[in-house]
Amino acid sequence: MTTRKTPTRRRFLSAAAGAGAAASLLPAPFVLAQTAKVKVGILLPYTGTYASLGHNITDAMIMAIEGAGGTLGGRPVEYVKVDSEADPAKAANNANKLIAGEKVDFLTGPVHSGVAMAMVKIAREEGTITIVSNAGADAVTRQMCAPNVFRTSFSNWQTCYPMGPEMVKRGHKKAVSITWNYAAGHEMIGAFKEGYVKAGGQVAKEILIPFPNIEFQAHLTEIASLKPDAVFTFFSGGGAVKFMKDYDAAGLKKSIPLFGAGFLTDGTLQAAGPAGEGIITTLHYAESLANPTNKRFTAAFKAKTGRPADVFAVQGYDTGQLLVHAMKAVKGDVKAKKEIMAAMRAAKLDSPRGTMTFSKSQNPIQDIYLREVKNGDNVVLGVAQKAVEDPGRGCGMT
DSSP, X not given: OOOOOOOOHHHHHHHHHHHHHHHHHSOHHHHHHHHSOEEEEEEEOOSSTTHHHHHHHHHHHHHHHHHTTSEETTEEEEEEEEEOTTOGGGHHHHHHIIIXXXXXXXXXXXXXXXXXXXXXXXXXXXXXXXXXXSOOOGGGGTTTOOTTEEESSOOHHHHHTTHHHXXXXXXXXXXXXXXXXXXXXXXXXXXXXXXXXHTTOEEEEEEEEOTTOOOOHHHHHHHHHHOOSEEEEEOXXXXXXXXXXXXXXXXXXXXXXXXXXXXXXXXXXXXHGGGGTTOEEEESOOTTOOSHHHHHHHHHHHHHHSSOOOHHHHHHHHHHHHHHHHHHHTTTOTTOHHHXXXXXXXXXXEETTEEEEEOTTSOEEEEEEEEEEETTEEEEEEEEEEEEOOOOTTOTTO
């Protein structure tokens, strides 16, 4: 028979003293580290033509972390937001505010490719673990690739290359391309051209417009005079809405089919109205994807924000998922950078876009979907190209 001793005040005080002494032996930094907040820096546009993109990325990233208990590796999170204004001239100062000034543990964003180039340059120098949650500048995971730089969105090449063969397959062998005259625009129409020419197409003219100019009328008149079989374009946000409406109003859509990078019709269809109907795009996501993860995600995002989900929200959500995955692997130790980066490289995310893994240059490997606007929705016609991996040209890690 086991005899239990009744606790006495003396025994209780003795035990409490012992526990206190043991706690005092723990290194202070360890105790503090378990309660200190993980600082996540966010450099995104909250004003201007790309403001809606910035809000969707931010809200969905926070939603993913809240869905995992609101912590990263068991630690509370502090979000430090800076408005990038989509201005490359301010990018270095803004990135330094977060890295040197706020001393963030992770850096995320931006939307604008010009901003991304400056941000990644500083992140590489400082060693801050960075997740590019939108900007598709090819160089980020090519010439500028680094062990601490990841991307949860796309490379500009990925989203547009598959459209070239698709347009030729449809019999459109002479095309005009039109976009803004900045890094993303050049790379998007360049990738389209690469795939298009390889498949037997000819680009009659590339029209470049100063960013963020949205006066299109003169260029639409020129397109009409060139009489191409089709037009390929990249615009996003407010500029995309204006272009679709102007293209339709000019009467071009009836005679010259409009194709584009999926950003043209993502998050813009409600504002574009009938002008968006019939436009065909390629992208790594569509709200109408029928997989269970996407159904849960779109419902949750709409309930949280009152806005429909789009590709930008998905990329923000997967940025949050990647942070959750990596910090869980290291039990919240932000100083375990090598282990965090290893966990990120090995991640296999159950994304609303479908399963997503990472290439050797730390860019997503993902399906690119062919979509057509029908009754105000991006309806998936099929997969334009499966498991598309950016070539990673110039990346020393590949």
